[in-house]
Amino acid sequence: MPEPAELARRLAEANRLLEARARALDLAERRLADARADTRTLAATNEKLNSTLTAARESLVTLREHLDALASPPNSFGHVVGVAAEGVDIATGGRLLRCAVSPELPSDTLVVGARVLLNEALLVVGMVEDLPAGETARVAEVLADGRLLVTAASGEELVLLPSATLDVAALRPGATLRTDRRALLALDVVPRSEVADLTLEEVPDVTYADIGGLGAQIEQIRDAVELPFRHRDLFAEFGLRPPRGVLLYGPPGCGKTMIAKAVANSAGSHFLNIKGPELLDKYVGETERQLRAIFARAKQHATSGRPVIVFFDEMDALFRTRGSGVSSDVESTVVPQLLSEIDGVEALANVIVIGATNREDLIDPAILRAGRLDVKIRLDRPDRVAAAQILDRYLTDRTPLNPGGADAAEFRRSLVEAVVDRLYERSDANRFIEVTYAGGDREVLHVADFVSGAMLAGIVGRAKKAAIKEVIQGGARGVRLDHVLAACTAEIVENGELPNTTNPDDWARVCGRKGERIVFLRTLTGSRAIEP
Incomplete structure (x- = not known):
């Protein structure tokens, strides 16, 4: 049995060792915490380095692509004119070539008329949009096999292949096409003012x-x-x-x-x-x-x-x-x-x-x-009977009339007769133009000599408009006799202002006055005289 002093010494030694171990453990924990902090710092630094390296790599790739693009020869354009199992037929620069197609390019997009890119090895490497410009030609005939016979601006006739996007069935002779003459292709229709x-x-x-x-x-x-x-x-x-x-x-x-x-x-x-x-x-x-x-x-x-x-x-x-x-x-x-x-x-x-x-x-x-x-x-100018028939077509039984108590049908006939009498009466009031012929003879032409179907339609139209204006102003509804007579006067005056040509004989021919040449005419409804 050890002595109490020995036991105390041993106890003190154990306590010292325990404290030493506790201090060592605390130091280890601090070192572990420092190591973990250093690890996190190193990981963040490593992430930054990785991002920097990735960005640098992308920059290098982009620079390499730019360098390759600057150093590579230019691509050429062409049009597909045919598709075969061995490749596609391409028209480029006035030459017809059979070219291979890049595996990255879908073959179903290559149709006749498509515009493609060719690399320096004449490999089809891409598709591009067609230019909206080119030479034009007119369709002369659509041949039985679908080819197009066209006429160029110079008058030269060409036989062209239609592009896949061109609706050949809808083409008519005379249609304008945009073409590529060197490729012998008709590309599309140019909208313009056509016969239609x-x-x-x-x-x-x-x-x-x-x-x-x-x-x-x-x-x-x-x-x-x-x-x-x-x-x-x-x-x-x-x-x-x-x-x-x-x-x-x-x-x-x-x-x-x-x-x-x-x-x-x-x-x-x-x-x-x-x-x-x-x-x-x-x-x-x-x-x-x-x-x-x-x-x-x-x-x-x-x-x-x-x-x-x-x-x-x-x-x-x-x-x-x-x-x-x-x-x-x-x-x-x-x-x-x-x-x-x-x-x-x-x-x-x-x-x-x-x-x-x-x-x-x-x-x-x-x-x-x-x-x-x-x-x-x-087709001569209407006489009295014909004028009445024409007026019947415009002054119909459906036209609202204001007969003032008289029979509507009888009133309508009286309106027609009033117009005919006003226009065809050969009186001083209806003197229209005095003409002088090359032989020196003179003749006075009356309104009746210049009546036309259009003039009669204009008279009825004026009368109807006057009746409408009267209804708008609160007056009675329907065409009256004074509407018709006022319309006759207005139409005569308006037509009297029209003979203003400097060539009386040309005016006479247009108006249907044939015979001896007219050298001078004077309007009797105004103050103007027309000389050659």
Whole structure:
């Protein structure tokens, strides 16, 4: 048994060792905490180094790409003109090459007409958008296999391949295409003012019942236009060829255009209303091209069996006498183009040409000869009976009238008679123009010499407007006699202000006054006199 002193010493030694161990443990824990802090610091530093290295690597890659781009040769452009199992046919720089395609490029995107990039090894490496520019050409014909026969601006004819995005079925002769001549490709359609903008193809809503005072002329044109189409078998049996054309001529405002529309309506035909002056173009050959396109469209419609009417309004604007020196001599090529379309080698079946003019003396005689415009119908100014018939078309039983207790039908007839009497009375009040002929004779023309269907329609329109204004102001409803007479006076005065041309003879021809040349005219409704 150790002595108490020994035990105390041992206890003290144990306590000392325990304290030493505690201090060592505390030191170790502090060192461990410091190590952990250092580890966290090193980890953050390492993360920053990694980010810096990544950014540096990306910068190096970008710089290398830029360097490679600067050092690489330029890529070339081309158009796909064919696709084969071995590759694609590319037109580039005027050459036709069969090139391989990069594996990274989807092969289904390579179609005819696509614009591609070629590297220095002539490998197709990319697709690019097409340029919205290029040469233009006009479609002359769509061939049976889908190729296009076109005419370039120089007049040269080319056969081009259509691009995959081009709707060949919708193409018509005369359409403008954007092309790549060196690749022999037609890329797309260039929108522009085409023949479709110059024609009206729907059937008009004008009927013969809407036309008054032209019964004889209507019968003539129905015999010329409708009979051959309604009775083809009889014409074939008698060996009679239908007329190819009709000329409607006469003073302005006398119903030429209305008759042409009524013919189209009655026959149930296609009606191509050609805006004649708009066909004129400053480029040589453009007017002729549009004429060809018009007749090509007419022949296309005629294949359905329905008649096609090609109506040229103001025909003298396009087909003047060749060599007259009156115009810019454009008619020297336009007139032969029309003649070749009317009676050329190709048959013009189911198509009839109707022309309207108030200057038939300016139209080339070759157009007017028999076999071309076979039927010539003059539409004169209406007489008293015809004027009454025309007024009946505008002053109908549906027009609100103010008869003042009288019978409405009788009152309407009295209004018509009042207008006719006012216009056709050859009195001093109706003196219109005094003309002097080249021989020295003078003649006074009255209002009755210048009445037209348009003038009669204008009188009724003025009377109706006066009645409407009176209703708006709180007056009685309906057209009265004083409305009609006031409208007659206003229409006469307004038309009396119109003869202001410096060439009296030209004015006389436009108005339908044929015969001896007029050298001087004086308006009697005003103070002006017109001299040559």
